[in-house]
Amino acid sequence: MNAFTPFQFNCGIEVKNRFVKAAMEENMSEPNQLPGTALKNLYASWAKGGVGLIITGNVMVDKLAMTGPGGVVLEKDTPVKAFREWSEIAKQNDTKVIMQINHPGRQVFKKMGGKVLSPSDVALDMGKHSGLFTAPKAMTEEEIQDVIQRFENTALRARDAGFDGVQVHSAHGYLLSQFLSPLTNKRNDEWGGELANRARLLLEVIQRVRIACGTDFIVSVKLNSADFQRGGFDVEDAIQVVKWLNDSSLDFIELSGGSYEAPAMQGKSGDERTLAREAYFLTFAKRIAEHSNIPVMTTGGVKRLPVANEVLSSGMDLVGIASALAYDPALVNKWTVNADFEGFIPNTGWKDKTLSGLANMALVKRQLRNLGKGKRPSRSSSPLISLIIDQIRAAKLTKRYRKQFID
Numbered sequence: 001m002n003a004f005t006p007f008q009f010n011c012g013i014e015v016k017n018r019f020v021k022a023a024m025e026e027n028m029s030e031p032n033q034l035p036g037t038a039l040k041n042l043y044a045s046w047a048k049g050g051v052g053l054i055i056t057g058n059v060m061v062d063k064l065a066m067t068g069p070g071g072v073v074l075e076k077d078t079p080v081k082a083f084r085e086w087s088e089i090a091k092q093n094d095t096k097v098i099m100q101i102n103h104p105g106r107q108v109f110k111k112m113g114g115k116v117l118s119p120s121d122v123a124l125d126m127g128k129h130s131g132l133f134t135a136p137k138a139m140t141e142e143e144i145q146d147v148i149q150r151f152e153n154t155a156l157r158a159r160d161a162g163f164d165g166v167q168v169h170s171a172h173g174y175l176l177s178q179f180l181s182p183l184t185n186k187r188n189d190e191w192g193g194e195l196a197n198r199a200r201l202l203l204e205v206i207q208r209v210r211i212a213c214g215t216d217f218i219v220s221v222k223l224n225s226a227d228f229q230r231g232g233f234d235v236e237d238a239i240q241v242v243k244w245l246n247d248s249s250l251d252f253i254e255l256s257g258g259s260y261e262a263p264a265m266q267g268k269s270g271d272e273r274t275l276a277r278e279a280y281f282l283t284f285a286k287r288i289a290e291h292s293n294i295p296v297m298t299t300g301g302v303k304r305l306p307v308a309n310e311v312l313s314s315g316m317d318l319v320g321i322a323s324a325l326a327y328d329p330a331l332v333n334k335w336t337v338n339a340d341f342e343g344f345i346p347n348t349g350w351k352d353k354t355l356s357g358l359a360n361m362a363l364v365k366r367q368l369r370n371l372g373k374g375k376r377p378s379r380s381s382s383p384l385i386s387l388i389i390d391q392i393r394a395a396k397l398t399k400r401y402r403k404q405f406i407d
């Protein structure tokens with residue numbers, strides 16, 4: 001078996017190979033938060049480029065709780081026409097596509113406004129950048145039930161729109177991972193306290209989505225292998241959650257790590273276990289996979305074919321690739337003709353780790369926009385200029401969003 005070997009999910013859907021385009025938030029929606037031409041061009045380039053499965057950038061379950069401006073929203077009453085066109089483009093060339101669905105919880109930029117919810121009222125600690133975020137409000141029982149219903153609604157609409165499945169985002173410090181972490185979940189009701197209670201929301205969401213969408217639909221979870229914060233959700237917790245997920249008819253689990261506070265998903269947690277320059281989470285993922293009877297995928301740092309194959313020979317079933325596919329959407333096709341072809345992942349090494357992380361994101365997003373305009377990505381884009389463009393763009397899109405939904 002290697003990365004070019006097909007794979008069949010428990011739900012029956014088969015992918016032509018094990019390369020998965022991992023979720024990347026594009027911030028490229030049309031003014032009404034719908035997918036449009038730019039996103040369709042971008043997804044066409046990935047579908048033509050050879051990956052077996054595409055996971056969309058995170059799509060919000062609530063237009064009033066956004067991870068960022070220009071995000072896509074799919075709610076109960078959203079017309080699905082634009083989403084159907086999007087899924088059709090992504091499914092060409094025998095590619096499968098699933099929609100990542102997400103609620104940011106407390107990770108909402110202050111400038112965006114809207115709901116800032118979390119299990120408890122613990123504010124983000126981003127050092128001198130903490131002021132970018134509003135302190136959250138501890139959720140009421142009604143708000144928790146509303147969020148569960150929203151995940152179900154969005155998953156059903158994704159199905160209606162022709163997507164092959166959904167991935168529930170429970171990593172990177174967003175709402176479901178806030179519930180999992182003892183640092184952000186200080187509740188003493190059935191949704192907090194011991195891990196079984198902290199995992200309840202995730203397990204409930206998965207169950208509701210599976211029941212609503214049926215058995216012939218991919219249901220996946222993106223879970224942190226660890227949050228990389230002292231006293232936070234760690235690898236032992238992840239192993240226990242995976243043991244519970246074993247009973248939940250999932251098609252695969254994607255293991256990642258980190259949050260806004262500790263951006264390990266960018267290979268920058270400062271924790272020596274993530275310092276491996278490629279395949280950041282493999283060491284943890286291998287341990288966790290031993291306890292999983294659900295197929296496992298890991299994402300982070302992959303830009304070379306031998307590393308992708310090493311991920312699989314280490315016990316993973318699928319290999320996720322994000323940044324390198326922004327720079328080379330046809331990376332997989334390129335590997336079929338040249339196994340030594342090396343993809344590219346930006347690595348801005350500024351002293352301010354937060355700004356470096358933002359610059360890397362800005363660089364990658366700039367390539368996504370290039371692809372959306374039908375242009376070629378560029379490995380030589382400047383991190384500083386990309387960050388400035390990103391900030392100006394974000395300000396404009398935030399204004400557009402606020403005018404439409406908040407003010």
Ligand SMILES: Cc1cc2nc3c(=O)[nH]c(=O)nc-3n(C[C@H](O)[C@H](O)[C@H](O)COP(=O)(O)O)c2cc1C
Pocket residue numbers: 022023024025026057058100169171172222256265266299300301302320321322323324345360361362364365
């Ligand atoms: C621009 C950008 C946007 C991202 N957006 C998301 C997202 O919406 N959902 C998610 O789960 N991960 C997101 N990620 C994280 C990636 O899925 C992936 O876990 C991470 O980038 C490490 O993989 P890589 O080294 O192949 O890029 C994003 C990463 C980048 C660079």
